[in-house]
Amino acid sequence: MTSCNVLKYLSLGILVLQTTSLVLTMRYSRTLKEDGPRYLPSAAVVSAELLKITVYWSVRAMNQQLKEEIMNKSSETLKLAVPAGIYTLQNNLLYVALSNLDAATYQVTYQLKILTTALFSVSMLGKKLGFYQWLSLLILMAGVTLVQVQVWPEGALCQFTVCGVMAVLMACVSSGFAGVYFEKILKETKQSVWVRNIQLGLFSFVLGLLGMLLYDGESVRQSGMFQGYSAITCVVVVLQALGGLVVAVVIKYADNILKGFATSLSIILSTLISYFLLVDFNPTSAFFGGAVLVIAATFLYNYEVNASSSTAVKV
Numbered sequence: 001m002t003s004c005n006v007l008k009y010l011s012l013g014i015l016v017l018q019t020t021s022l023v024l025t026m027r028y029s030r031t032l033k034e035d036g037p038r039y040l041p042s043a044a045v046v047s048a049e050l051l052k053i054t055v056y057w058s059v060r061a062m063n064q065q066l067k068e069e070i071m072n073k074s075s076e077t078l079k080l081a082v083p084a085g086i087y088t089l090q091n092n093l094l095y096v097a098l099s100n101l102d103a104a105t106y107q108v109t110y111q112l113k114i115l116t117t118a119l120f121s122v123s124m125l126g127k128k129l130g131f132y133q134w135l136s137l138l139i140l141m142a143g144v145t146l147v148q149v150q151v152w153p154e155g156a157l158c159q160f161t162v163c164g165v166m167a168v169l170m171a172c173v174s175s176g177f178a179g180v181y182f183e184k185i186l187k188e189t190k191q192s193v194w195v196r197n198i199q200l201g202l203f204s205f206v207l208g209l210l211g212m213l214l215y216d217g218e219s220v221r222q223s224g225m226f227q228g229y230s231a232i233t234c235v236v237v238v239l240q241a242l243g244g245l246v247v248a249v250v251i252k253y254a255d256n257i258l259k260g261f262a263t264s265l266s267i268i269l270s271t272l273i274s275y276f277l278l279v280d281f282n283p284t285s286a287f288f289g290g291a292v293l294v295i296a297a298t299f300l301y302n303y304e305v306n307a308s309s310s311t312a313v314k315v
Contacts, residue, residue, distance in 0.1 A: 008250075012262040015246045020266040020273070022239040027103040029232045030095065039228035040219060041095030042212035045088065047226075048240040049205040055245065056198045077199050079185055084203030086178035088211065091240070093171040100164030107267050109168040111144050116176030124180050136300035143293025144267055146286055197245070268294060 097106050118137055121127045186196055212220065268291055
């Protein structure tokens with residue numbers, strides 16, 4: 001296995017852990033009953049972007065390069081405004097979704113982003129997915145659904161509020177488009193992934209700050225930007241910032257669809273954590289069947305079809 005492949009699968013593994021932790025802690029933080037005002041999702045998004053920029057800046061001392069890339073190549077920098085705005089919207093939508101939907105329902109519904117990513121990859125990047133890859137997308141969705149069906153308690157479907165469902169669906173579309181758009185920019189230019197992510201972070205911070213002032217301006221003026229912050233809120237912010245770093249590496253060395261599979265595997269991991277640590281889940285045949293389907297789909301997607309094969313499908 002080459003060093004590139006090692007880095008690819010290592011980053012995917014880290015992404016699985018990060019995604020699992022983020023979903024569980026974000027849901028917990030949005031449902032935790034505390035005295036005083038609850039923290040503002042828009043403020044958490046801004047905090048995560050600020051932390052992300054700080055980490056990028058400290059990892060590599062490249063002030064001169066940043067000045068050249070950001071100031072002297074403004075047209076290239078402006079390209080990042082589009083995905084930055086969409087990512088900012090998506091991050092806020094995820095807080096809305098997890099405030100209205102339980103974690104299991106959220107994770108199952110959010111897997112629709114795999115399909116939107118695949119469609120945008122074909123249309124925007126000109127990718128040709130083989131028959132087995134399209135089949136793997138269907139198998140993956142079936143497996144994820146099968147794993148999560150058993151954790152829906154009676155009456156859980158009543159919790160599908162219009163607000164929560166619409167937030168997830170909009171997040172799926174925005175995630176697919178922004179991810180592929182950013183991948184396109186990364187693979188068409190020579191700038192390093194670090195430079196691109198600082199540019200993306202700067203736009204996201206500014207746009208997120210504007211959104212916070214417009215939407216939650218009154219609350220910020222009354223109780224401050226960090227109202228309702230607690231230790232768990234800080235953990236959510238750190239995990240969200242870390243996600244941006246990990247995803248950047250995944251996109252550079254893999255692609256968005258493979259990233260979607262890693263996120264799907266995090267559902268299995270979160271289910272296991274619920275069983276062994278939280279002791280609120282009893283696995284059944286549905287769980288094991290779904291797990292097999294998800295793992296099989298992951299390997300099937302990476303199956304290399306012979307170059308002379310005529311099974312490529314375009315949408």
